[in-house]
Amino acid sequence: MRNIFRIARWEFISRFRSRSFLFNTFVSPLLFTAVLTLPIFIFQYQPEVSTKLVGVIDLSDENIGQNLQDELNRYYRLKNRSPEYMILKVSVSNSKPYSRMLKEYREIIARKDSINSLYNQIKDQRTEYYKNTKIPNREYVLRSSYEKLQITREEKELVQIESNRFKTALDSLYRNEAKNMADSLLITEVLNSYLVFTRDFTKNGNMEYHSKNPGDFRETERLEKILHTIIIKKRIINDNVERAKLRKWLNPIHIKKYQLFAEGQKEWNFYLQFYGPLIGVFLLFMAIFTSGGYLFSSVLLEKSNRVIEVLLSYANSRQIMGGKILGLGFLGLVQVLIWFTLTLILIASDIIPAQKINYLTLTNALYFLIYFSLGFLFYGSIFITIGSISPNEYDAQQINQFLRTVAIFPVLLSLIVFTDPNSTLIRTLSYIPFLTPSFMIMRIPLSAVPITMDIYITIIILIISIIGIIFVAGKIFRVATLMQGKRPTLTELIQWMKIS
Amino acid sequence: METNILEVNQVTKWFFENQVINKLSFKVKGGETFGLLGPNGAGKTTMMRMIMNILQPDEGEILYNGIARNKIKSLHFGYLPEERGLYPRAYVLEMLIYFGTLNNLSRRKAEVEAIRYMDRLGMVDFSDTRINALSKGMQQKIQLIAAFLHNPDVLILDEPFAGLDPINQIALRDILSEYKKENKILIISTHQMEQAEKLCDHICLINQAKVILDGKLSQIKKKYRENAYSIEADNSIAFLHDIKGINIVEENNNSCKFTLSHDNISISKFFEQIKGRVKMRKFEIVEPSLHDIFIKLVQEQTAKS
Incomplete structure (x- = not known):
């Protein structure tokens, strides 16, 4: 033993x-x-090196960039109180195909405008002729002006169709050019990430997030949360709700968790x-x-x-x-x-x-x-x-x-x-x-x-x-x-x- | 002083289908050095393990002073296994103390004894060295010390001289002869027949699980004596060829080995015949070496079976 x-x-x-x-x-x-x-x-205490640039390609007319900037500023600031995120609207002004197309588009718009004004002018003239019965040759004038109006209207419709078509083409070019631009900015690390908002993003809620590292949950989670709030806000505003009520409704919530034990x-x-x-x-x-x-x-x-x-x-x-x-x-x-x-x-x-x-x-x-x-x-x-x-x-x-x-x-x-x-x-x-x-x-x-x-x-x-x-x-x-x-x-x- | 006695009676051991020991019997008395010899695989290690109570015999009994081996405490026995092993990372003195205390020595006594033996074997300076920093020979000495540190009554050494230089062999032989004087039992197994011859009083040769030779070394030698003599002289001894009844076995310059045929000539007659004819330098009776006996017997027995 x-x-x-x-x-x-x-x-x-x-x-x-x-x-x-x-x-x-x-x-x-x-x-x-x-x-x-x-x-x-x-994860929690990542050193905040500097302000992050987030690009925005906005194909809608919602001015989402500004909204996003405002909301981000409200929640996320660096230690020195400057904003943690800066929104950058991706510009395509340097793109030659786009500026060429834009120039053409503008010409079409100009033509559209001039035809519109011509059309309105003719319409006004015709109203004048109707009112003034004393005009000599009134019948002839009315008939010839009607023919003019007809022709102008046809032309106006054609220009309208062309301008619509051009607008779609321009949008798609804009989208592509802006994406190219944003991609190059991502590669050169000017941008941290960029977001693409489609024309109807408030209705269908679809948008894109582009980044070198979409697995960065901390970033995506933040953006998702904020965009969610912004879009819901927009949808509610579209339904004509008072702004004051809105703020009250969208007040953020906090959950504190407790666990029950025998002793309390x-x-x-x-x-x-x-x-x-x-x-x-x-x-x-x-x-x-x-x-x-x-x-x-x-x-x-x-x-x-x-x-x-x-x-x-x-x-x-x-x-x-x-x-x-x-x-x-x-x-x-x-x-x-x-x-x-x-x-x-x-x-x-x-x-x-x-x-x-x-x-x-x-x-x-x-x-x-x-x-x-x-x-x-x-x-x-x-x-x-x-x-x-x-x-x-x-x-x-x-x-x-x-x-x-x-x-x-x-x-x-x-x-x-x-x-x-x-x-x-x-x-x-x-x-x-x-x-x-x-x-x-x-x-x-x-x-x-x-x-x-x-x-x-x-x-x-x-x-x-x-x-x-x-x-x-x-x-x-x-x-x-x-x-x-x-x-x-x-x-x-x-x-x-x-x-x- | 009463005589210690270790008896092995009709011991048989099987390893599954292999019979490694077959009805082996021998007796060793205190003060006697017992040589357990045999070729590889003869069953020596198994026999020693049974004496050490590491293995149990399947049949037969091992008695020490009449008491069954498994009823006796291990501290009466010391063992140096053939395959040497020590804790490589341990310190020499600490490990020896550990082995000593396992045999009921107090820590202090174990320490004193360990240092005493290390001093005798010239390694007291290494007491705080790790085992793995020692040479093979030194590790061998440490292992020897571990075997007899607790002064056992029966000491079993398997190839104790392997790896030792001549000086340490002498030191070890001194320690063993002191041990013998205390009337204790010493069992040695070795392949080095010269060592066995120098050290052992009693020889037991086993082969293929059986004893083929058992007896006092002197008697064995007598039994296998070939009636041979050797002579060395300063002058030529070629005339020996002419003497009747002499068979020359080996011949060199002025020396030869010969046998006498009993019928024709006796040793005194031989001396009469060479008187005045030779300037004798050396004359001796040629004893057969254990080595020769071992080889002869093992070959004979292997041939028989």
Whole structure:
């Protein structure tokens, strides 16, 4: 029995002093937290370099550019109070085909105008002739002026058709030229992005957003929100609603979220609620796989360098296995306790706002310890078995990698756990011993109702699995550690279990 | 002083279908160096592992002073396995203390003993070095120390001299002979027959899972003596060819190895005949080397089966 403690002490001390333990205890959690939270910070506190130029191609007559500028100015300003966004109406005045076409169009308009005035003149004249019955040759004058009017009207209609056609062509040219222009401005990074408004955008709500990076949700979300307001405003104004009422109607809303707990309600914060448990799972995973990994490499090392033979001559295989599990399990506990202490320090120094985080409780700390211990025993005994039957490190590491992937798999489902930590799927999955620790560590803080029953059930399932695996591991370890060379077949493994 | 005794009685061991040990029996007394010899795969390591209680015999029994081996604490036994292994990242002294404490030594006692042995083997300066910074030979010495640090009553060494330079071989032999004087049991397995010859009092040769030779070294040598002599002189000894009853086996310049045929000539007659004819420098009875006996027996037995 005393040899168990001696072996445990040796395993503990030699790993505790190793650089990898220091790294896994202090650096890895820091790195992970940084990797997890950095994008949020970058996203929220992006350095505002300078005012961003947003181009507008407006094919309607709504003067949307000005509206957009006004609204953007209302909401988004830089720290020095200057506007964050500047709207630039994309100009096509430099485009030769457009100016040529515009010139022609203007000529047509001029012709249209002159014909219009000619037409009106004739009409006026004819009115005059009607009124004045004393005009000599009145009948003739009336008839000839009517013919004139007819001809002019025909011409006027023709010019109208031509001008309409030209207008459409001009619009489409304008659109293309403006887009070309805007594209070149995007490429040269003068513009941040540009928007294209079609003629009837207020009615059909269609517009285009062009950017080098349309995936920038922060930008698109802002523009979408503002355009939405502007367009709705325009639609309402078109229905002749008072402006004063309008403002009242479009007043923005804010939702504050609260979560109900047995002990009362607490304000709900996405980041604290989501990333907290995620960091918890990661730490649990780290703890289990740091000490479990040591267990694994320790068996593998002793097998490959044959220290195991010396050890077996001093202590029996049960003592060796027990000593290793005890020593490295204790190492894991020390690691967890170091993290607890660090958390307490962070709380005491107000870096972690403990009063806002309802799941930072002693009970949950205890659950963390329980799931760590059980998870360690579970994975640890699997590692011992694999370590002792693996003929070489390469094979063993592959299985190790696989187990790690399985254990971290619940993190992939974290969003599902987040939406409903007690759904049937998640509950069922958390009964699978490989996944239990990770799932439960996420579920306990996320669930609004206590899941004591599930905690008991999963603990019992884990304990039963651990007993089973340790039983098998003990038998296989005894025989397998002295074997060298090839990987045993399943039949051989069963035989080993029978003979030992 | 009461004599320790280790008995191996009719031990058989199977590894699935392979019989690695077949009804093996031998007896080792305290103060005796026992050489367990045999070609590769003869079952030596398995036998030693069974004595160390790492493996259990399928049949037969191993007794130490009349008590079954698996009822005795491991701390009475010390073992140097053939395949050497130490913790590469561990510090020498700490690792030795660890091994010592596993055999019930107190930490302090283990430390003192470790330093004492390291000093004898000239490595006290390396006590705070990591194992992987040591040369192969030094690691070998550390492993030897680990085997006898706790002063076991039965010491089993598998190829103890492999990798040691001549000076360290002498140091080790000194340590082992002291150990022998304490009336303890020393079991050595080796392929180096010269070493076995120098060190062992009792030899057990096993091949193909069976004992093919077991007995005191001196008796074995006597048994396999070929009645051969060697003579070396300062003048020519070609006249030996003319003496009746002498068969020359090997002849060099002024020296030769020969046997006497018993019927025609005795050794005293031989001396009478050469008296005054030779300036003798050396005359000796040629003992068969263990090496020769080993090869002869193993070949014979392998041929039989």
